Amino acid sequence: MMPAAGGLRLFGFGALGALPPGVSDEALQVARRVSALAQGILQSATGQRRLGDPASELADLMERCTINDWDGQGASAIPASAFHEAWLILCLLPSSVPVPNVLPEPTGAIAFEWYRDRDRVFILSVSGVKTIEYAALFGPGDENHGRANFEQSLPQRLLRDLLDFLGR
């Protein structure tokens, strides 16, 4: 399985020259810091199996969602710091957690979605401001939403809620 190409394209130095015009020095530094972490994980068989697909999806978002109005409806650009946070979340998720869908949000955030059916959806979202926002439908009439601080580890409360969602 070779899905890591997108991830390496996203996080490798070779990709940085292809970033859209106007990307700041700070963004490049963030990308370089993440690069080292990403390449280490993706070079392992387990890392490729778990993270190759979402890394490719993040690469796709970096190509098309880092400028304002990327959706033609006034969406905000997704900042480099959001990609950094999204990648960290992927790396920090326990191996028992299924790989989520990766989605761009028009507010300039990256969402991870775990979907079971219409009434059971769990979403984590990051926008590069050191918080995770979440929204969850656990079933009819059972829902939750909120915000938690996020820097180097997943908030335990969020992780408990996610595992609870997946275990139902």
Place this chain on the structure above:
Amino acid sequence: MNFSAPPGELLTRFITDKKQIRPSDRTIKHTAFMPPKDGRLSVYWVTGLPDAEVWRLGDAYVVPHRRPMIGRGDLNSLKVYEQNLRVEIVPVPHERHAEILGWNLASTEYRLQAVKLAAAANLRLLA
């Protein structure tokens, strides 16, 4: 037009991004119903319109600004009011154009509202 009175009015949200739908069970993801930063989510009021006319609205007024049409999410306006949001006709670029308003973008609730609107919507794929 009273969008909050039973039996409600039919709204549609045109979809031009394949990442906003789940073909496996023909459902719509929350990102299709998330508001932009100005808090005005564009929809069309399509009650009473023939199906072909609804698609024509999308072709004429949505596709030129976005990408090729993939489908649409049909939604009863009462589902909007259940989320403490509201609908207003904004007759530009067409008299059937409307907006879903009332989002509190400072709260995290707006994402949950978008999740629930997406769950309530009926996906119609372009044939």
